[in-house]
Every structure is written in structure tokens, then in C-alpha cells.
Amino acid sequence: MIPLASLRRFSLSLRFGWGDASEQELSSGSRAAGPEQQDPAEAGLGGGGGAPNGPRQFSRRAGAAGVCLCYKLPPPDPCPSPRTPAMLPAACSHRLVTEIRAALTACQEKEKELEQSLARCRVLLQPWEGPSPPGPEPAPSTETKSECEPTPKDLKELELLTQALEKALRVRKGISQVQAKENASGGRATTPLVTAQADAGARPRTSNPKASVPTKPPAASQRAKSRVKKPARTSSNRGRALTLANQPHDSVPMEGPAQPCPLPPQGQVPELPTPTPVSVLKEAGATGPNPRPEQAKIQPGLAPEAFLLKDKGTQLQLPLSYKKIASRNSSLWAQVQHLQSNPDPDVAAAKARFLERMKGTFDLPSPSLSLAKVQEEVSRLDQACHILTQHLEETLEGDGELSAASLSWEQEYRRLVTLEGLQAAVKRHLLKLQELREGYRPSRDSAGSKDIPEEYYLGSRTVENFTWDSPPCLGGKGLSGPTNRLVYSSVQELQTMTALKLHVTMLKQQIHLQKVMMEEFLPLVRSETPADPAQLALYRAIHSQLCEAGECFSVLVRDEPSV
Amino acid sequence: MGRLSGCRRGDWGPRALPKAIAALSRALPGKPSPETFRRAKFDLPEAVAELWSLLFSLLWLIHQKGVGSRREPPDALEGQIHFVKWMLRCHGYGRHHFYHLPEVGSQGSCELLLAFSWLLEYFNLPERFLCCVHQVDDVWICSCKDLPSYRVPLDLGPKGRVDIRYIQWLLGKLRFQWRSLYASQQEQCNLLNKIHLYTRGCYLEESIDHLSVLETELFRFSGSTKHLLQQLESENSCLEGFLEWKHMELVYWQWMDTVLDTRPVDNPNTVKQDIILPEILEYCNPQYLTEEMDKIEKNLEALSQRLQEAVNRHRAAWNTKVCGCSQRLQRLPELSTITMKEIQEAVGYELAALEQDWGVKSWPHGLHRLLFRQAGELSSSEIHQMTRVIQILRKEEARLKKTLRSLQKECHQELAILTQGLEGVIWVLPNS
Numbered sequence: 002m003i004p005l006a007s008l009r010r011f012s013l014s015l016r017f018g019w020g021d022a023s024e025q026e027l028s029s030g031s032r033a034a035g036p037e038q039q040d041p042a043e044a045g046l047g048g049g050g051g052a053p054n055g056p057r058q059f060s061r062r063a064g065a066a067g068v069c070l071c072y073k074l075p076p077p078d079p080c081p082s083p084r085t086p087a088m089l090p091a092a093c094s095h096r097l098v099t100e101i102r103a104a105l106t107a108c109q110e111k112e113k114e115l116e117q118s119l120a121r122c123r124v125l126l127q128p129w130e131g132p133s134p135p136g137p138e139p140a141p142s143t144e145t146k147s148e149c150e151p152t153p154k155d156l157k158e159l160e161l162l163t164q165a166l167e168k169a170l171r172v173r174k175g176i177s178q179v180q181a182k183e184n185a186s187g188g189r190a191t192t193p194l195v196t197a198q199a200d201a202g203a204r205p206r207t208s209n210p211k212a213s214v215p216t217k218p219p220a221a222s223q224r225a226k227s228r229v230k231k232p233a234r235t236s237s238n239r240g241r242a243l244t245l246a247n248q249p250h251d252s253v254p255m256e257g258p259a260q261p262c263p264l265p266p267q268g269q270v271p272e273l274p275t276p277t278p279v280s281v282l283k284e285a286g287a288t289g290p291n292p293r294p295e296q297a298k299i300q301p302g303l304a305p306e307a308f309l310l311k312d313k314g315t316q317l318q319l320p321l322s323y324k325k326i327a328s329r330n331s332s333l334w335a336q337v338q339h340l341q342s343n344p345d346p347d348v349a350a351a352k353a354r355f356l357e358r359m360k361g362t363f364d365l366p367s368p369s370l371s372l373a374k375v376q377e378e379v380s381r382l383d384q385a386c387h388i389l390t391q392h393l394e395e396t397l398e399g400d401g402e403l404s405a406a407s408l409s410w411e412q413e414y415r416r417l418v419t420l421e422g423l424q425a426a427v428k429r430h431l432l433k434l435q436e437l438r439e440g441y442r443p444s445r446d447s448a449g450s451k452d453i454p455e456e457y458y459l460g461s462r463t464v465e466n467f468t469w470d471s472p473p474c475l476g477g478k479g480l481s482g483p484t485n486r487l488v489y490s491s492v493q494e495l496q497t498m499t500a501l502k503l504h505v506t507m508l509k510q511q512i513h514l515q516k517v518m519m520e521e522f523l524p525l526v527r528s529e530t531p532a533d534p535a536q537l538a539l540y541r542a543i544h545s546q547l548c549e550a551g552e553c554f555s556v557l558v559r560d561e562p563s564v
Numbered sequence: 565m566g567r568l569s570g571c572r573r574g575d576w577g578p579r580a581l582p583k584a585i586a587a588l589s590r591a592l593p594g595k596p597s598p599e600t601f602r603r604a605k606f607d608l609p610e611a612v613a614e615l616w617s618l619l620f621s622l623l624w625l626i627h628q629k630g631v632g633s634r635r636e637p638p639d640a641l642e643g644q645i646h647f648v649k650w651m652l653r654c655h656g657y658g659r660h661h662f663y664h665l666p667e668v669g670s671q672g673s674c675e676l677l678l679a680f681s682w683l684l685e686y687f688n689l690p691e692r693f694l695c696c697v698h699q700v701d702d703v704w705i706c707s708c709k710d711l712p713s714y715r716v717p718l719d720l721g722p723k724g725r726v727d728i729r730y731i732q733w734l735l736g737k738l739r740f741q742w743r744s745l746y747a748s749q750q751e752q753c754n755l756l757n758k759i760h761l762y763t764r765g766c767y768l769e770e771s772i773d774h775l776s777v778l779e780t781e782l783f784r785f786s787g788s789t790k791h792l793l794q795q796l797e798s799e800n801s802c803l804e805g806f807l808e809w810k811h812m813e814l815v816y817w818q819w820m821d822t823v824l825d826t827r828p829v830d831n832p833n834t835v836k837q838d839i840i841l842p843e844i845l846e847y848c849n850p851q852y853l854t855e856e857m858d859k860i861e862k863n864l865e866a867l868s869q870r871l872q873e874a875v876n877r878h879r880a881a882w883n884t885k886v887c888g889c890s891q892r893l894q895r896l897p898e899l900s901t902i903t904m905k906e907i908q909e910a911v912g913y914e915l916a917a918l919e920q921d922w923g924v925k926s927w928p929h930g931l932h933r934l935l936f937r938q939a940g941e942l943s944s945s946e947i948h949q950m951t952r953v954i955q956i957l958r959k960e961e962a963r964l965k966k967t968l969r970s971l972q973k974e975c976h977q978e979l980a981i982l983t984q985g986l987e988g989v990i991w992v993l994p995n996s
Contacts, residue, residue, distance in 0.1 A: 094726040101734045108741040115748040118777075122755035125780050126762075311758075317766050317775065317783055326796045333803040337694070340810055351817035352685050358824055359682055363658030371656025372853075379856050386863045388918060391963065393867070397874060413885070414904060417878045418911045424871040426915060431864050438857060487703060487953070488935045488946040492757045495934075498950070499703075499749050501957035507742050508964035514735075515971050523978055530986070537989065540982060542728045545994075547975035551735055553994035560988050 093521045100517050104510055120156040128309050375441050382430055389423055396420060511550070518547060581819055584812035590805025591690040593625065594618040604677035605823050612669050613641075615676035619683070620644040623651045626687060642667050657682060661827075674827065681820045690806050700776045701756060701934045760936035774936055 089097070319327075370378070396419050489495045522543045531537045537557060545554045585598040596618050603611040624637050624647070638644055645667045652662070662679055665672040683689060756777065763775040782789045937946070983991040 088725045088727055089731075091724040094731075095724060097731055098726060098734070101731065101738065105734065105738055105741060108738065108745060112741065112745055112748065115745065115752060119748060119752050119755065121777060121781070122752065122759060125759060125777065125784055126755060129784055311762050317763060317780075319766060319775075319779065320782070320789060322793060323779075323782065323789060323796075326793055326800065330796055330800055330803075333800060333807070336807055337803060340807065341691075345810075345814075348813045348817065351814055351821075355681065355817055355820055355824070356685055358821070359659075359678065362824075362827070362829075365658040365660050365663070372654040374656065376853060379853065379860065382864075383856075383860050385919070386860060386867060390863075390867055392915075392918060393871065393874070394963070394966075411903065411907060413878075413882065415907050415911060417875075417882055418908055419915075420871060420875045420878060422911055422915045424868065424875055426919070427864055427868045427871060431861070431868065434857060434861055434864065438854075441853065486933045486935050486946075487950060488937050489950055490937055490947075492754060494950060494954070495753045495757060496750050498954055498957065499753055500746065501954065501961055503742075503746055503749055505957060505960050505964060508961065508968060512964060512968050512971065515968065519971065519975060523975070526979060526982060539728055542732060544979050544982065546732065546735070548972050548979065549994060550972070551732060555983070555994055556992040558990040558992060560990050 089521075089525070093525070097517065097521055100514060104514065107510075116157065117153045120153065120160045123160060124156055126311075370437070370440050372441075375437055378433070378437055382434060385426075385430055389426060393420075393423055396423075515547070515550075522547060580812060580815045584809060584816050587805045587808035587812060588690065588816070591693070591802055591809050592622070593693055594621045601677065604673040605826070607672075607674040609671055609673065611673040612671060612676065615673055615680060616641065616645060616648065616669050619648045619676065619680060622683065622689065623648055625693070627651065641669050645669065652679065652683075655686065674823065677823060678820075678827070681823075690809060694802070694806060700778070701760075703934050756934070757936065764936075 088094075396416055489498070526540060526543060531540050541555055541557055545551055582598040582602075585596075585601050589596045589598070594617075596614065600611045600614050604615060620637075627647075638647060645665075649663055657679065659675065659678065661672070662675045665675060759777055759780055760774045763780055764773055766773070766775050778792065782792065983993060
């Protein structure tokens with residue numbers, strides 16, 4: 002707590018980013034971190050879940066910052082010394098930590114999936130070799146084979162390598178820029194510069210640091226790529242970095258700084274890039290700098306240029322075999338769909354008869370509804386409850402804003418009737434629940450109900466609904482063909498939609514966590530009045546977490562008796 | 565359709581049944597052989613093991629799909645048999661001969677055959693397992709496909725208590741996770757759009773004119789074509805088997821009737837003991853179902869209370885309005901009885917539709933294929949679909965935000981005692 006006198010300094014509502022600020026704050030317990038902690042990025046971060054469009058410009062920095070903060074800061078010791086008795090009781094801690102960790106893991110899984118698909122897309126957008134690698138290069142077939150099945154892991158490694166190379170390139174660019182200009186007038190045959198191509202192709206990411214790369218390196222990278230025969234995943238960066246080394250003037254001065262760097266620029270361009278980038282590096286490092294003989298190979302400009310999806314994408318022709326199979330596939334699905342919509346009545350009758358006869362032979366004493374059916378009904382009731390609540394809120398949402406007088410007679414009557422209808426529906430469902438309870442006899446199976454791990458449930462405890470009759474959701478080809486397509490016409494649309502989806506999921510998670518915290522914290526706070534500063538700090542933290550989503554903190558001021 | 569099936573039925577020869585079963589086995593993941601079925605009808609012991617494993621594999625698949633958990637399937641025959649018995653019990657299968665089958669798998673193939681046929685009918689089996697190879701870019705429009713929650717092992721300190729700061733740190737970490745997820749997702753949309761844009765012009769069908777990511781990869785990595793083609797081939801054969809099965813299904817059901825006839829009929833007067841399967845506790849904890857029911861009852865009660873208050877309030881307001889009006893006039897000119905009846909009917913339909921929609925969503929739901937079209941070429945229905953989805957999502961978002969804010973307000977009120985009533989401490993709220 003702070004003495005009253007210094008209140009003026011901290012009169013602003015203190016918005017904290019994460020990490021350092023709150024750490025300092027809580028550990029001292031006696032001063033609030035000053036406003037100097039605020040910086041524009043952090044202030045921008047303070048906005049709760051953030052509107053989808055809001056944090057866009059902060060997102061990268063925030064993401065980076067978030068990563069930095071999370072990784073640089075060691076996590077606070079879960080059990081600090083007993084000097085600060087701001088600890089939570091065991092059961093409470095256990096539950097909270099479980100829930101939050103579960104949420105974190107789910108996010109991390111999703112992030113991993115996204116990363117993988119991002120790597121795939123990036124690989125496709127960078128320049129690649131044409132579908133038929135030409136040229137009589139000595140290429141052992143084994144390497145071709147092993148290369149043709151890229152795993153997401155490899156793609157990811159490639160991605161990381163690309164980033165590392167970019168960094169290296171940026172560092173070295175300053176050095177080489179001068180020499181690059183000198184060499185431009187040298188005896189090098191410059192292939193037609195396709196600057197935009199190389200640039201745009203190599204930089205699908207928005208964080209393009211060097212939009213104004215000089216023209217020399219792209220040209221050089223063109224040639225470097227032409228030397229690489231494999232349908233490879235050489236990034237243009239690698240080509241660039243390696244090509245820079247091939248300028249004879251560079252080789253000497255660059256040798257020095259290059260050695261400690263893991264990416265020796267003098268390394269010769271590997272003729273046969275291996276699948277894993279790591280082995281490429283080793284190879285490149287192992288062979289000594291030998292640019293001269295390689296240059297000779299550049300000159301007979303070997304045929305294929307880098308293939309860019311951007312330019313040539315429209316000319317791609319799917320292989321005939323694929324087309325045949327895919328068309329057979331879609332015709333089969335169409336037949337299936339037709340069959341689903343026109344069921345054979347004879348078959349249905351035969352099935353029903355068989356089922357009836359089977360039921361007749363069932364001789365075990367069993368409740369009227371099987372366990373699975375009970376569960377289904379229960380989850381349907383749950384859903385019903387949600388929907389009715391939703392409907393209630395929609396009906397009542399005009400309540401605060403419009404006064405009763407401004408509503409027309411019809412509207413008001415309608416509202417009344419709706420409410421009464423909802424009430425009747427709720428009563429019906431409660432009755433049904435009673436019936437289900439009576440029909441369901443857990444006593445039979447409750448013998449020895451030990452502490453059973455939660456995954457061993459018949460149904461799922463989380464949000465997924467356990468419905469037997471949900472039709473199989475077939476991606477775009479299945480039961481309701483054309484209506485299973487979602488068409489978008491601009492990037493913004495797609496981005497808005499996915500951002501909204503993400504936001505909705507996030508809000509649901511937040512609400513769930515909020516409820517859990519309320520259940521755990523409120524009894525704590527109600528039970529005892531805080532006695533000492535540490536406990537006050539605990540209460541302050543609880544207050545901020547529950548009421549402000551952890552973004553703003555109150556200021557506690559000790560009321561000093563006037564002297 | 566009746567005409568067609570009639571003429572086909574006349575064509576069926578003696579080989580129709582094995583053909584039907586062969587088709588069925590192509591459509592199912594278990595791949596049973598027709599010979600097994602024939603043996604099972606005569607209750608031969610050789611068919612037992614295969615039928616147990618068939619039942620197990622099918623039920624396990626269904627279980628996994630429903631629960632989404634990642635448990636390992638039991639290896640031993642005994643464990644598998646337990647699982648099958650438990651699942652069938654939960655779904656109300658009641659032939660006690662089946663449950664009394666020994667767990668070493670030596671007899672009872674006819675019972676197993678009957679159980680299999682019952683499964684076929686109850687779960688709509690071949691249809692359920694028709695899954696497709698994902699060669700297109702999909703997006704899930706579904707409110708129930710939320711992030712699943714994973715249980716992580718805990719490593720708290722020896723006393724098991726944590727500091728509030730640890731909780732705060734975890735929550736902040738979660739927030740940053742969300743932001744980076746957002747960034748990655750936006751970027752992915754961008755890249756996806758680029759790929760769609762660049763590959764326009766490669767006509768697959770009339771209505772689609774660009775490639776998906778997987779298809780583009782076919783060009784990039786020529787080895788992956790083989791894999792994809794294999795997958796598609798297997799899917800094709802599965803579909804063909806399914807279609808053939810559907811055409812010949814009647815034969816099978818007629819045959820099953822004869823199988824059922826061969827079973828001995830028990831004396832219906834003997835009282836059968838119920839089955840106690842202690843091992844089923846390994847798979848299911850019935851307590852949780854009662855907990856679920858308690859939770860729902862609580863929610864429904866709360867909702868009922870809210871409704872009660874709202875109804876009382878509105879009724880009172882309505883009555884004052886009506887009374888105030890009727891003092892001046894004989895009847896209500898604004899609201900005739902006919903209109904009132906109409907409104908009642910309309911509301912009745914609306915609420916009934918609500919109830920029916922619980923299983924079926926009226927808006928686009930499920931897995932959708934993502935397609936790109938230039939703005940000028942869209943048909944009106946397509947434009948509307950996308951905007952509808954966005955609209956629904958926005959409404960959902962607004963609703964959730966409101967819920968969150970109301971929860972926070974509730975906390976505010978609860979903690980007001982704290983913030984206002986402490987001795988010797990002034991509590992300055994933020995934003996105040």
C-alpha cells in the first residue's frame with residue numbers, strides 16, 4: 002500500500018501489460034509500478050480479448066513480445082517463501098491450475114496446427130522448380146526419393162532456416178552492398194532482372210524488411226537457383242547468401258566474419274541439397290571455399306528459371322490420373338447422396354421387422370431408456386436450456402433501452418406471449434428431467450465408484466455434443482453437395498470470418514475460466530476480512546482478475562490518521 | 565425406386581448373399597469375409613474370434629469418435645470382449661445369451677452374428693464410416709467444435725498450494741497465446757487466398773476454378789501424388805462397396821430373419837438375472853451422469869426463476885396498460901382478439917421451431933469447402949451465405965461479450981463489500 006501523500010503520482014488508472022510490471026508490483030507489495038511501464042504497444046494490448054481489427058498492427062510485435070516475455074521471464078515460483086502468505090488453498094489452486102493449463106495446452110495445439118499449415122503454404126508460394134526438373138545433373142535417385150515426401154517437420158525446419166538466413170543476409174547486406182555495386186559493372190552476364198518476381202516470390206510474409214533490396218542480389222539469386230537442379234526447397238535467401246560469396250572480391254573479406262557464423266557464405270552451392278537443412282550446412286561448411294569452378298557452371302545458363310506460383314499458377318494442369326480418379330470420386334459421392342435422399346422402403350421395412358423381433362428376444366431386465374439414450378436426452382436438454390436462455394435474452398434486450406410506452410401494442414403483447422411460452426417450455430423440460438432421473442438407476446453400477454480418471458466417460462464432458470444422428474460431415478463433397486461450399490470474394494472477408502470464429506472461441510474459454518474463478522475466489526473473499534498487507538494484496542489481485550480481467554489494478558491507500 | 569428394386573430382386577441368384585456380404589465388407593473398416601458369416605449361422609466356433617474382433621473394431625471406432633479421447637485400445641481378447649459387452653449394454657442390447665458368452669472366445673458365433681446385425685441397424689453402420697479424403701481446403705462452421713480441453717499432469721509444489729501471482733502469470737500467458745494465434749490465423753488466410761488467386765484457371769469442375777493447397781502440392785512435390793491417389797482409390801472402392809451393398813441389402817436382412825429363427829426360444833416366464841459387469845466401471849463412471857443432470861436442473865431452475873420475474877413484470881405492465889385504456893373505451897381498438905390469436909399462433913410456431921432446431925441448425929453448419937471467387941462472379945446465394953455466417957458470428961460474439969461483462973459486473977457487486985467496507989483502507993478503483 003502506498004501512503005496517501007504519493008497518491009497523486011498514481012492517479013491514473015494503471016494499465017499493465019504483462020510480465021515485468023505485475024511481477025515488480027506484486028513482489029514489493031508496497032508500490033505500484035509507475036506509469037513509465039506504459040508504452041504504446043502495451044497500452045494497446047490492454048484491450049481484453051481485443052476486437053478483431055484492433056490489435057492487428059500490434060499483433061506481430063505483441064506476438065513477438067509475448068513470446069519474448071514468456072520465454073525470457075522465468076515463471077514465478079509457484080510456492081514462494083512463507084514471508085508472503087498470499088497463497089491459495091490447495092483445492093482451489095489445484096482446480097485453477099488444471100483449468101488454465103488445459104486451456105493453454107489447447108491453444109498450443111491449435112498453434113502447432115496453424116504453424117504446420119502455414120509452413121506448407123509458404124513453401125508453395127516461394128519459387129520452386131518446374132514440375133519436370135531438366136538437365137543432366139548427376140542426381141542419385143535415392144535423394145530424389147527421399148526428398149519427394151516432405152514431412153511437416155522438414156518444412157518447419159526449412160522455415161526456421163529461411164528465417165535464420167534472412168537475418169544473416171540482413172547483417173551481411175551492409176557489408177556486401179558496396180561490393181555488389183562494384184560487381185555490377187564487372188564481367189558478369191546479368192540475366193534479365195526480374196526483381197519483382199524474386200522479391201515478391203521470396204517474401205510472402207508481410208514482415209518484409211527489405212522492400213528495396215538492390216537489384217544485384219536478385220539477379221544473382223536467379224542464377225544461383227538455376228544451378229540448383231533438384232525440385233528443391235532452396236529458398237531464394239539461401240541462393241542469395243551463397244551467391245554473394247561467389248563474387249570473387251568478396252571471398253576474402255567475408256571469410257573472416259563468416260567463420261563463426263553457422264552459414265559460411267563461401268560454402269559452395271551444394272549440387273545436391275539434401276532433405277534436411279542441417280546436413281546442407283555441414284556439407285557447405287565442410288567443402289572449402291571454391292567459387293571459381295562453380296562460376297564456370299553458371300555461364301551455360303541452364304534452362305529452367307525458378308517457377309513461381311504467382312506467374313505460372315494459372316497454367317498448371319492437373320495430372321490426368323488424378324483428374325480421372327477425382328471425377329470418379331465425385332460421381333460416386335453424387336450417387337451416395339442420391340441414395341440417401343431416396344431410401345428404399347422395402348429395405349427399411351425389413352430392417353424394422355428384424356429389429357422388432359430382436360427386441361422381442363431381449364430378456365434382460367433393463368430400464369426403458371438405455372444409458373446412451375439417457376445421455377443423449379440429457380445433452381439435448383442442456384442444449385435446449387442454452388437456446389431458451391438465448392431466446393429470453395433476445396426478447397428482453399429491448400427492455401432497458403425502450404420504455405414500455407414506446408412499444409406498440411402488438412409488440413408488447415408478443416413479448417408477453419413469448420415469455421409465457423418460454424416459461425411453459427422450461428417447465429416441460431424440468432418435468433422431463435425428473436422422468437429421466439427416475440428411469441435411470443445408477444445404484445446398480447455405483448458399487449465401488451472409485452476415483453476414476455475423467456477420460457473414461459461414455460460421453461464427453463466438454464462442449465462436444467454426443468449426438469448419434471448427426472450426419473457425417475463430409476468436407477464439401479458429401480451429403481449436401483453445393484450447399485457445403487463457402488465462397489468468399491476477398492481476403493478481408495475470409496480474415497474477418499476466421500477472426501470472429503477465433504474470438505468467439507476465446508470468449509467462451511474466458512467465460513468458462515471466469516466462472517471457475519468466481520466459484521473459487523468469491524468464497525475466499527467472503528470468508529475473512531483481510532488482516533495484513535499481504536492478504537490485502539491477494540484480495541486486490543482477486544478483484545482485478547475477476548472484475549477487470551486482470552488488466553487494471555486498483556490502488557489501495559492506507560488511511561493515515563491525521564496527526 | 566420400388567419398380568427398380570422389384571426387377572432387381574428377381575435377378576438375384578444363389579450367389580446374391582455372398583456378394584452382398586462382400587460388398588458390405590468393402591464398405592466397412594473391419595473387412596469381414598463372407599465365409600465367416602456362413603459359419604456363424606451354423607454356430608461354428610471358427611468364426612468366433614473374427615466376429616469378436618470385428619465387433620470390437622467397429623465399436624471402438626464409434627467410441628473414439630464420440631468421446632474424442634485418446635485412450636489406447638485394449639490388446640487382449642478379454643479386454644476387448646469386456647469393452648464390447650459394456651458398449652452394447654449401454655446402448656440397450658438385451659440378449660442375455662450374449663452376455664453370458666465366455667471370455668475366451670470359443671463359442672457363440674451365432675449370437676455374435678445377431679449382435680453384429682443389430683449394430684448394423686442401430687448405428688447405421690456403413691454410412692457412419694464413409695469418410696472422405698481431404699483434398700480441399702475446409703473450414704469448420706460449427707459452434708460446438710470448440711477447443712477441446714486437455715488434462716495435463718500437474719507439478720505443483722509439495723504443499724499443493726500456489727501463489728496468486730502464478731495464476732496471474734498463467735492467465736497472461738494465455739492471453740498472449742491468443743494474440744499469436746490470431747496473428748498466425750490472419751496470415752494463413754492471406755496465404756491461402758494467394759494460392760487460390762494464383763491457381764485460378766485450372767478447371768476441375770465448372771463451379772470450381774482454382775486449386776486447393778493439397779492439389780497445388782501435387783505439382784510441387786511429385787511424390788505426394790502417389791499417396792493421394794492411393795487414398796482416393798481406396799475411398800472409391802469403399803464407396804463402390806457401399807453402393808453395391810445398398811442395392812443388395814434386402815437379401816441380407818431376409819437372411820438374418822432366418823438366422824434368428826434358428827435360435828432357441830427361451831421360456832419367457834423365467835426371470836432373468838441382471839448382468840453385473842464390474843469391469844465396465846473401467847470405462848464409465850455413472851456418477852458423472854447424475855452430476856450432469858444436477859447441473860442442468862440448476863440451470864433450468866435459474867432460468868425458470870428469471871422467466872417468472874420477467875413474466876410477472878410484463879403482465880403487470882400489460883394489465884395496467886389495458887386497464888388504463890379500457891377505462892376510457894369499451895374495448896381495445898389497437899388490439900383486437902383476432903390479432904391476439906394471430907400473435908399467439910405465430911409465437912407458438914416460433915417456439916416449436918426453436919425446439920426442432922436443437923439438433924439441426926438452420927444456418928450453414930459443419931465442414932465447408934472454401935472457395936474463392938471474384939466479386940463480380942458470385943451468385944446471390946453465395947454472397948448471402950458468407951454474410952450470413954459473418955452476421956451470425958458477430959451476434960454470437962456480441963452475446964458472449966455481454967455475458968462476460970455481466971459476470972464481471974456481478975463480481976463487482978460481490979466485492980463491493982470489500983472495496984467499500986474495509987477499515988483503514990481506501991480502495992481506489994481503476995477507471996473511477
